Amino acid sequence: MANTTPDTSTPTAAPAPLRVGLIGYGLAGVVFHAPLITTTPGLHLAAIVTADPDRRAQAAARHPQAHLLGNADELWPLGLDLVVVATPNRTHIPLATAALRAGVPVVVDKPLAATAAEGAALAELAESRDLLLSVFQNRRWDGDFRTVSELVRAGRLGRVHRFESRFERWRPQLKGGWRELGDPAEVGGVLYDLGSHLVDQALTLLGPVSHVYAEADLRRVGAQADDDAFIALTHADGARSHLWMSAAAADLGPRFRVLGSQASYTSWGLDGQEDALRAGRTPVDEDWGRTPAERYGRLGTVDDSVAHPTLPGAYQRYYQGIAAALHGQAAAPVEPRDAVAALTVLEAARRSAAEGRTVALQPGAHAGGFSSDPAPTGSANRSPHTVGVRAPIGSAQRSDAQHPAL
Secondary structure, eight states, rough: OOOOOOOOOOOOOOOOOEEEEEOOSSSSIIIIIIIHHTTSEEEEEEEEEEOOOOHHHHHHHOOOEEESSSSGGGHHHHHHHHOEESSSSHHHHHHHHHHHTTTEEEEEESSSSSSSHHOOOHHHHHHTTTTOEEEOGGGGHHHHHHHHHHHHHHHTTTSSEEEEEEEEEEEEEOOGGGGOOOOGGGGGSSHHHHHHHHHHHHHHHHHOOOEEEEEEEOOSSTTTTTEEEEEEEEEESSOOEEEEESBOOHHHOOOOEEEEESSSEEEEEEHHHHHHHTTTOOOSSSTOOOOOGGGEEEESSSSSSEEEOOOOOOTHHHHHHHHHHHHTOOOOOHHHHHHHHHHHHHHHHHHHHHSSEEEETTTTTOOOOBBBSOOOTTOTOOOOOOBBOOOOOOOOOOOGGGGGGG
């Protein structure tokens, strides 16, 4: 007989939305952070900081629910649950530091800092105050990188021995703006701007690095910051990553070419999520992140390859992960130690390009430590010293739950 006793229990109330303050309403704030925050369940964009009148008007039109503020200091008394720093690179550390000292968890756009030492100090501050600190490495959720990650994890390529990755553009004329300024304090140039993505992906995929070689050049007329760069990484297991980043590429190479002992995977063209966000679409739209079949990459060998479906891009998973972390349900989707490891590699790359030699990383290097001795990348006596990150995607020690890219 069915139980007819009425249910008098009180339904569990949904938690109140987490209130988010966004500092900066330029490219990063407008295109990436604001739309991703506002379409993430459980997050509420409560305040936007920008002193630019035109940007304030744009923010007011798009996000009427948000308080518009002219200075970051106006955020701290609001009792926010999260602050997002989406400002020029030189301001990342001071603004994130101020937020943490005010007791507010922080997301910082990439790169976290100009140096690994600054990044490590910020991570230590967050840890000492038991506050979340995460870096917005959205390219981990590109559809093509998710596909590469899944192929490697599943062993479809065999043992990966070379990972080639390109982020190239054809912009023969300078656009202006802080990213093209030569002052090192601006942390501009493609090495840090685009290299932050490529190095993070390489470390996520293949793990720690022992040696770094790089080239960085100024190709365009009037350029002050590097606009064409190449990085070669030797990973701890002997695999190599070759990374190209450029604003002066008149012909674009494959986005990814991954060579393994059994097969390869090659894809062309950048993930479409950034263009979709620029066009006003968001992850709640139908078919978000989908790649058309004619743009699928190729999986196989020179003798036999097939089009392989690209997994959907999923930038929305970053802020979903942030919401879960703030509720104590998961670790941050990108941990600060990962950002510090990437910065260590980028610092070594800058030094390598300046000195024209391969740089060996010292053991436990997480704050810019390099070997003083040149070490050829191809040396059979490769040092075991590596920059440590979490286990790579191909590692047997890494569970599916640790795959932020999948």
